[in-house]
Amino acid sequence: MKVKEGYYRTIWIKQGDKKTIQIIDQRSLPHEFIIKDLNTVDQVAEAIKDMYVRGAGLIGATAGYGMYIATLEALVSNSFDEHLNLAAKQLTATRPTAVNLAWAVDRQLKAIQKGNNNQEKVDIAYRTATEIADEDAEYCRKIGEFGLSLIEEIQLKKKGKRINILTHCNAGWLAFVDYGTATSPIYAAFDKGIDIHVWVDETRPRNQGARLTAWELYEHGVPHTVIPDNVGGHLMQHGQVDLVITGTDRTTYTGDVANKIGTYLKALSAKDNNVPFYVALPSSTFDWEMRDGCTDIPIEKRDENEVKYIQGLCDGEIKKVLLTPLESPAANYAFDVTPGRLVTGLITERGVCEANEKSILQLFPEHK
Amino acid sequence: MKVKEGYYRTIWIKQGDKKTIQIIDQRSLPHEFIIKDLNTVDQVAEAIKDMYVRGAGLIGATAGYGMYIATLEALVSNSFDEHLNLAAKQLTATRPTAVNLAWAVDRQLKAIQKGNNNQEKVDIAYRTATEIADEDAEYCRKIGEFGLSLIEEIQLKKKGKRINILTHCNAGWLAFVDYGTATSPIYAAFDKGIDIHVWVDETRPRNQGARLTAWELYEHGVPHTVIPDNVGGHLMQHGQVDLVITGTDRTTYTGDVANKIGTYLKALSAKDNNVPFYVALPSSTFDWEMRDGCTDIPIEKRDENEVKYIQGLCDGEIKKVLLTPLESPAANYAFDVTPGRLVTGLITERGVCEANEKSILQLFPEHK
Numbered sequence: 251m252k253v254k255e256g257y258y259r260t261i262w263i264k265q266g267d268k269k270t271i272q273i274i275d276q277r278s279l280p281h282e283f284i285i286k287d288l289n290t291v292d293q294v295a296e297a298i299k300d301m302y303v304r305g306a307g308l309i310g311a312t313a314g315y316g317m318y319i320a321t322l323e324a325l326v327s328n329s330f331d332e333h334l335n336l337a338a339k340q341l342t343a344t345r346p347t348a349v350n351l352a353w354a355v356d357r358q359l360k361a362i363q364k365g366n367n368n369q370e371k372v373d374i375a376y377r378t379a380t381e382i383a384d385e386d387a388e389y390c391r392k393i394g395e396f397g398l399s400l401i402e403e404i405q406l407k408k409k410g411k412r413i414n415i416l417t418h419c420n421a422g423w424l425a426f427v428d429y430g431t432a433t434s435p436i437y438a439a440f441d442k443g444i445d446i447h448v449w450v451d452e453t454r455p456r457n458q459g460a461r462l463t464a465w466e467l468y469e470h471g472v473p474h475t476v477i478p479d480n481v482g483g484h485l486m487q488h489g490q491v492d493l494v495i496t497g498t499d500r501t502t503y504t505g506d507v508a509n510k511i512g513t514y515l516k517a518l519s520a521k522d523n524n525v526p527f528y529v530a531l532p533s534s535t536f537d538w539e540m541r542d543g544c545t546d547i548p549i550e551k552r553d554e555n556e557v558k559y560i561q562g563l564c565d566g567e568i569k570k571v572l573l574t575p576l577e578s579p580a581a582n583y584a585f586d587v588t589p590g591r592l593v594t595g596l597i598t599e600r601g602v603c604e605a606n607e608k609s610i611l612q613l614f615p616e617h618k
Numbered sequence: 619m620k621v622k623e624g625y626y627r628t629i630w631i632k633q634g635d636k637k638t639i640q641i642i643d644q645r646s647l648p649h650e651f652i653i654k655d656l657n658t659v660d661q662v663a664e665a666i667k668d669m670y671v672r673g674a675g676l677i678g679a680t681a682g683y684g685m686y687i688a689t690l691e692a693l694v695s696n697s698f699d700e701h702l703n704l705a706a707k708q709l710t711a712t713r714p715t716a717v718n719l720a721w722a723v724d725r726q727l728k729a730i731q732k733g734n735n736n737q738e739k740v741d742i743a744y745r746t747a748t749e750i751a752d753e754d755a756e757y758c759r760k761i762g763e764f765g766l767s768l769i770e771e772i773q774l775k776k777k778g779k780r781i782n783i784l785t786h787c788n789a790g791w792l793a794f795v796d797y798g799t800a801t802s803p804i805y806a807a808f809d810k811g812i813d814i815h816v817w818v819d820e821t822r823p824r825n826q827g828a829r830l831t832a833w834e835l836y837e838h839g840v841p842h843t844v845i846p847d848n849v850g851g852h853l854m855q856h857g858q859v860d861l862v863i864t865g866t867d868r869t870t871y872t873g874d875v876a877n878k879i880g881t882y883l884k885a886l887s888a889k890d891n892n893v894p895f896y897v898a899l900p901s902s903t904f905d906w907e908m909r910d911g912c913t914d915i916p917i918e919k920r921d922e923n924e925v926k927y928i929q930g931l932c933d934g935e936i937k938k939v940l941l942t943p944l945e946s947p948a949a950n951y952a953f954d955v956t957p958g959r960l961v962t963g964l965i966t967e968r969g970v971c972e973a974n975e976k977s978i979l980q981l982f983p984e985h986k
Contacts, residue, residue, distance in 0.1 A: 251771070267949075280942065373849070452822070453848070454820070454822060457941060460942045460946075464948075468945055468946050470670060474747045474946065474947075475926070475946075476947070477849070477949050478879065478925055479822065479847050479848050480847050480878075481882065481951055482883070483883045484953075487954070510848075511848040512846070512848025514851040514852065515848065516883075518883070519766060519882070519886055547708065549852070557844060557846055559930070560941070562939025563939055563940040564932070564938065564939045569932050569939055571928070571931060571937055571939055572649070572931040573829070573928070574828045575833050577836055578648075578818075578828075578843075579841065579844070580843060581843045581845050583849055586849075587855070588856070610740070
């Protein structure tokens with residue numbers, strides 16, 4: 251997507267240097283735009299673990315490229331296979347709950363096995379890393395197409411008046427390789443000239459909305475306004491939201507949606523005000539085993555200091571400030587689960603379905 | 619209430635110096651506890667306008683004391699009455715939307731008129747200022763008593779297990795003269811030895827929860843945990859909230875509750891999870907004219923920079939940091955309105971009633 255008149259993905263092979271991966275270092279956004287070179291598996295592991303990169307799709311793609319880097323290192327090691335397996339373990343351990351991470355590493359291992367010699371294995375790893383990234387981008391692009399038709403329906407009803415879309419957290423292109431999930435229909439509509447405006451939930455405590463989604467939209471030129479997470483209900487009560495689109499970290503085949511903490515509150519408010527509430531996801535995010543998301547999806551509890559302290563720009567430097575009494579404890583639940591009954595529909599790379607077992611399995615009959 | 623083993627109100631006459639008002643300067647809480655002397659009407663006006671003091675009850679009490687200071691100044695001015703009237707205008711203009719401000723100034727003017735000479739007028743102003751403050755504290759204490767019985771009912775049901783109460787914003791003693799409204803039942807229960815724990819919504823964008831409510835509870839020794847505003851829904855889904863109590867800035871006689879932005883989202887979630895949702899208020903907060911709060915209560919839009927920047931403690935200094943892209947606009951709605959249908963009950967100084975016209979007017983028949 252657009253950044254300062256250029257076009258970027260979140261990860262790519264360096265122009266003219268097939269041995270270097272480049273990423274956008276998301277830790278310093280929105281205040282600084284830093285591109286970082288990754289040349290070793292250690293560097294790739296650090297980039298995932300320390301959240302230079304984050305988001306389901308992008309973590310998977312980074313692990314894919316990391317395994318390609320691993321084959322380059324393996325070429326000059328004592329034992330190709332041993333080095334590769336160690337790298338696979340190292341990468342998988344960086345963020346153990348990220349489903350796409352293990353999936354990308356496994357896909358690489360299976361593909362690489364088919365090579366007849368080490369150089370062929372390197373070539374396969376390169377192709378597979380590119381495939382994983384391209385596939386992620388392509389799925390997101392398709393989600394954008396299907397979501398666009400929902401926005402066009404609203405456009406007809408509003409007779410050309412500005413369409414207001416609310417989103418929570420960052421399910422934008424920064425979380426994937428390109429386009430994003432929740433933002434993909436937004437970019438598609440904007441690029442088609444539809445008059446849209448985005449309410450960006452700041453998304454406490456890590457402020458992915460205020461930091462990342464706002465930055466993405468600003469760089470692409472999409473009209474947007476950052477709001478505290480408390481505001482969405484009021485806006486919906488007053489007809490200021492035509493559509494909510496969020497991403498998801500895991501969605502059960504019955505339609506329960508785990509997403510960034512606070513999503514459930516927006517879904518309740520959308521329901522109370524008859525605002526359509528959609529969730530955008532690639533099919534890899536479905537959990538085909540779990541029936542009851544509200545009781546069974548484990549919710550990560552993170553460090554209380556992510557609530558008590560916040561970082562931002564002060565006199566040109568990024569500083570961290572304390573927000574609470576030093577002695578007050580804080581709780582930091584990363585996700586919540588929105589029951590399917592509150593979700594109007596799911597936007598996938600195969601099309602839109604309702605958030606219930608029957609409709610989901612109609613779209614993905616191979617999981618019946 | 620308790621601060622560092624002492625007992626404080628938010629405003630008082632200085633010990634041994636009847637010409638000086640003292641307040642807690644709330645701007646530097648929770649990081650510094652500063653007591654400030656106010657000796658002139660200008661200083662009192664500045665304290666209200668620049669939010670050294672805030673909260674309905676405390677603003678009223680401060681204006682009451684300000685009018686007493688005005689009589690002291692008037693004594694040594696050319697024209698007693700002229701000086702007094704100018705001071706009244708100056709104080710009333712500091713925060714024009716605060717109902718209690720004009721009310722306290724008017725009450726003083728009417729009382730002072732009855733004095734037969736200037737010294738008598740000063741004495742009346744002193745007594746009236748004290749009355750206004752004492753009455754505020756007494757109403758809050760009574761709200762605590764009535765709220766306590768609700769908590770004791772829950773205690774019976776939970777058979778002595780810890781009771782979790784969620785509150786939003788600061789309707790604590792810092793917003794009044796003593797006790798607070800939403801917090802008054804909490805302090806009453808805690809002081810009675812009931813095992814309670816408070817979930818403190820940080821309350822973006824001005825973080826009155828994280829800064830003020832958390833500080834109050836910490837100083838008083840009440841177990842509490844600060845949470846991002848996004849978390850309450852998840853906690854209610856998992857049985858971690860037994861009761862919600864908030865304050866209100868204005869409540870219609872039909873039961874619609876204007877309160878800090880985000881209150882509506884918590885009320886929706888309480889309803890969805892069968893958690894009792896109470897609003898605590900002195901009767902002065904009722905609007906006896908307005909029928910439909912959701913359409914008719916005007917909602918203040920404040921400076922976007924309160925969303926884009928936040929202040930906190932950094933290396934021992936209070937610093938302000940930028941949270942969003944510099945160029946992204948932000949919207950800052952200060953309040954929202956929770957329809958009476960979502961409110962379990964109202965806790966007033968006369969007792970508890972339902973949030974509807976019939977029940978409210980039964981408790982306050984003089985407004986029929």
